[in-house]
Amino acid sequence: MNFKKAGIVYRKEILEMLRDRRTLFATIVLPVIMYPLLFMGFTTIMSRQTEVLEKRGATIAFQDSLQIRDTASLAMSSAIQNSIDGIEFYSLMPSPPEVERLHKEKEIQAIVTLSDSVGASGLPTYKVRVRYDASDERGQLVYRRIDQALMQTAQEEIGNRLSSLRVDPQLIKPIIIDPVDTSTAEKKMGSILGIILPYMMILMLVAGASTIAADLVAGEKERRTLETLLVSSATRSEIVLGKYLTIITMAMINVVINLVSISLSIRFFLSQSGLATQSIQMPISAFGILLLAMLPLATLFAALLLSISTFSRNMKEARTYEQPILMVSMLLGMISFIPSVEINNLLALIPVVNIALLFKAVMINEYNLTHFLITVGSTLVLDVFAIWLTVRLFNTESVLFRTEDDSSIKNVARNKRSFFNSFYGLLYFALAVIALYYIGGSLQAKDMIKGLTQTQVFIILLPVLLLLRALKLKPREILRLKLPRLKEVLLIPFIAVSAALIVAILSQFINSIYPFPEEYIEALSRLFTQDVPLWQMFLVIAVLPGICEEILFRGFMVRFYEGKSLRLAVIASALLFAVFHLDPFRFVPVFLLGLLLGYLTLRSGSIINSMLSHTINNGLALFIVTYASQPWLQPFIQDADNLHYWVLAPALLVFAGSMALFHKATAPQEVS
Numbered sequence: 001m002n003f004k005k006a007g008i009v010y011r012k013e014i015l016e017m018l019r020d021r022r023t024l025f026a027t028i029v030l031p032v033i034m035y036p037l038l039f040m041g042f043t044t045i046m047s048r049q050t051e052v053l054e055k056r057g058a059t060i061a062f063q064d065s066l067q068i069r070d071t072a073s074l075a076m077s078s079a080i081q082n083s084i085d086g087i088e089f090y091s092l093m094p095s096p097p098e099v100e101r102l103h104k105e106k107e108i109q110a111i112v113t114l115s116d117s118v119g120a121s122g123l124p125t126y127k128v129r130v131r132y133d134a135s136d137e138r139g140q141l142v143y144r145r146i147d148q149a150l151m152q153t154a155q156e157e158i159g160n161r162l163s164s165l166r167v168d169p170q171l172i173k174p175i176i177i178d179p180v181d182t183s184t185a186e187k188k189m190g191s192i193l194g195i196i197l198p199y200m201m202i203l204m205l206v207a208g209a210s211t212i213a214a215d216l217v218a219g220e221k222e223r224r225t226l227e228t229l230l231v232s233s234a235t236r237s238e239i240v241l242g243k244y245l246t247i248i249t250m251a252m253i254n255v256v257i258n259l260v261s262i263s264l265s266i267r268f269f270l271s272q273s274g275l276a277t278q279s280i281q282m283p284i285s286a287f288g289i290l291l292l293a294m295l296p297l298a299t300l301f302a303a304l305l306l307s308i309s310t311f312s313r314n315m316k317e318a319r320t321y322e323q324p325i326l327m328v329s330m331l332l333g334m335i336s337f338i339p340s341v342e343i344n345n346l347l348a349l350i351p352v353v354n355i356a357l358l359f360k361a362v363m364i365n366e367y368n369l370t371h372f373l374i375t376v377g378s379t380l381v382l383d384v385f386a387i388w389l390t391v392r393l394f395n396t397e398s399v400l401f402r403t404e405d406d407s408s409i410k411n412v413a414r415n416k417r418s419f420f421n422s423f424y425g426l427l428y429f430a431l432a433v434i435a436l437y438y439i440g441g442s443l444q445a446k447d448m449i450k451g452l453t454q455t456q457v458f459i460i461l462l463p464v465l466l467l468l469r470a471l472k473l474k475p476r477e478i479l480r481l482k483l484p485r486l487k488e489v490l491l492i493p494f495i496a497v498s499a500a501l502i503v504a505i506l507s508q509f510i511n512s513i514y515p516f517p518e519e520y521i522e523a524l525s526r527l528f529t530q531d532v533p534l535w536q537m538f539l540v541i542a543v544l545p546g547i548c549e550e551i552l553f554r555g556f557m558v559r560f561y562e563g564k565s566l567r568l569a570v571i572a573s574a575l576l577f578a579v580f581h582l583d584p585f586r587f588v589p590v591f592l593l594g595l596l597l598g599y600l601t602l603r604s605g606s607i608i609n610s611m612l613s614h615t616i617n618n619g620l621a622l623f624i625v626t627y628a629s630q631p632w633l634q635p636f637i638q639d640a641d642n643l644h645y646w647v648l649a650p651a652l653l654v655f656a657g658s659m660a661l662f663h664k665a666t667a668p669q670e671v672s
Helices: 001-021 021-056 073-086 101-104 135-165 184-221 228-232 238-272 282-309 315-337 353-363 367-393 409-412 424-446 448-470 486-513 518-528 534-560 566-580 584-604 605-625 633-635 645-665
Strands: 058-064 091-095 110-118 124-132 637-639
Touching: 001 238, 001 486, 021 135, 058 073, 058 101, 058 135, 073 091, 073 110, 073 124, 073 135, 073 184, 073 409, 101 110, 110 135, 124 135, 124 353, 184 228, 184 238, 184 315, 184 353, 184 367, 228 238, 238 282, 238 367, 282 367, 315 353, 315 409, 353 367, 409 534, 424 448, 424 534, 424 566, 486 584, 486 605, 486 645, 518 534, 518 605, 534 566, 534 584, 534 605, 566 584, 584 605, 584 645, 633 637
Parallel strands: 058 091, 058 110
Antiparallel strands: 110 124
């Protein structure tokens, strides 16, 4: 790669961005003026609205339901009425007959009812019931003001009673609480910024980068200037690098300006709210660490958005594809609003969530260097994949100059095979997940074994068969339902058992680093310890998933993606297979198993191979859990249901050897 040519492309794109007034306004001018205006506006409106609510006052209806009507009780009733009537802008009135209607129509803001009873000491106890509308702010304010007035009256009554008994009022205060705040002023500022800033920064980063990325490739396609760039002396990779650096540069400029602007605005907002902010300093050192952590995230989004822009035919299509990324990023970034959620080794691996929580920890100076390194490292790994994908897309003519796909229902009616495109694949998968979550979850909650059986048959298998029948497609052909050759079948047990052991040890390793929650382990154990015969457990846990899930993922879902390439079809079906299990703790092992099953089906052309492998995999898990305590299995079991790690070495050897033989056995036959 010639970095000088990539630099020329980069300078060209930057100059075009700087010449575009809309980009300059959205990236630089808008963040500078938006936050001060927003916070000043909020401050002014909030203070004015509070004053308006106070001056609007309230009308309170008073109901006297005293049972004892001696001098002391009447004096208490009078004191309570006076305390409420003494609230500024409030008026007290005897409860009218139509009080309920007036309260419903908001003519009366609260109804105060006074009743009494006699306690064990012989002294009367007064109960004041306050009925108010808590659904609006005025009702909440009225209750707070009445509560304050009544608490003061109660304190005065306690003092009077103790004085009449010649008891020191301090006697009822044996403990005096003296709170001392040990946090620093900078930490206070950081705790406030740590809640708001992560969400805002991630949102601004994605929004800013998406605007530029959509214009750099999809926009050039619309303007028909991309062809000119492609015939220049710069290679495709150099063009991608130049555009990629442009997105990162503009996105980070946007982040820095937003970070400074929103921080200064929050400080101003706090000072206007009456908080003591004289000694509060901006956490400058924390900002430096955060910008360092944001850089890998910016590069990841830049690569993803550039891939979308390359794949899209025009800016409108690019905007459509960007929406899910924006929405998911927003939802993940909102984790900083949830109290008590702190970054750990597992959360440090999840994109966006790791940055949001690291942001929060850094702002209060309680971050861990390990978490910082895992966050940056895991994001960089995803960066490499995203950049590779971008370069690959840019080098694929059929993608770069993609023509319109007709995925309309009308076209599907004409050509049934056109149903198998990525749009309908994702749509079907989304509907299947919804059915699994709501219907399958409900069935399994009532009866685990019966519910699992119904889920496999009626939610996973039957809809696929009905849909193929509706489209008048041949299930045997579409689902690759054909008998494999004997030499393939003979190798499957070796592949399946060794792969299951490798995946089991991988799960153990993940559990040792990021321990699974106890509730999760108990729920998983309950699945294997149902009070049913072993053959029935084998049927439900191993055979049914081996047939139904393979029909769905390796038979049906894989068809939606194999039009692009068989490798993509294997990866896509494995990814959907892992997501379908709705289990983040087993995501990686299930994904790897999905890759193997997809390979077995597409390589041999027979889904029977993956069905057999899937059944053996699940059956082996049931076998180990059932017989873990047997003496003859102890040499392989270290504790509970965990395998000894030495099992990994022979498992890898058997897996590699059997896979090599399977690859050779399923090689395409040469035509003489």
